[in-house]
Amino acid sequence: MDETTNAPPCAYPSTTPCADKITFPNSFSPQTFNFMGxxxxLQLLxxxxxxxxxxVSDFISQEGGTNSTMLFGKITKNPRTVVPEPATLSGLGLLGIYFIARRRTKKG
Known part of the structure; x- marks a missing residue:
């Protein structure tokens, strides 16, 4: 926020000496969070x-006045990488060995 000295010459267009300027950052870093697992x-737009x-990146606020704007953002669900549990992998391996052994038994 550029708070002026309220003495002419004014840095910004003013109806009352002297307006102030509010500036917003050009970009915001996305923030990741966990909710219920x-x-x-969150991306601020x-x-x-x-x-x-x-x-808008800025606006002029007249001295003694009021200004408002809205902040927009969006929340997206992150895709989950599914990694099988070790017990699942072991079970699938044993099941595979069973079917191979059964196949060999039928042929013999």
Whole structure:
């Protein structure tokens, strides 16, 4: 926030000496979080009037005035990588050995 000295000449267009400028960051790092055992990512899209943009990077606030804008973001569910448990792998291996042994028994 660029808080001005309120003495002319004003740095920004002003109806009352002197307006201030509020600036937002150009980008936000996505944040990953876990909720009820599922992973999600929060991505902040920006400040503006509608979720589809355009997003604003700054605005002028008149001295003694009020301004508002909305912050938009989206939450996406992260795909899970399914890794079989060791017990499942062992069970599948034993099942495979059983079928191979059974096949050989039938041939012989």
């Amino acid at each position: 599922m992973d999600f990512t 920006g400040f503006g009037d509608t979720p589809n943009g355009p997003f």
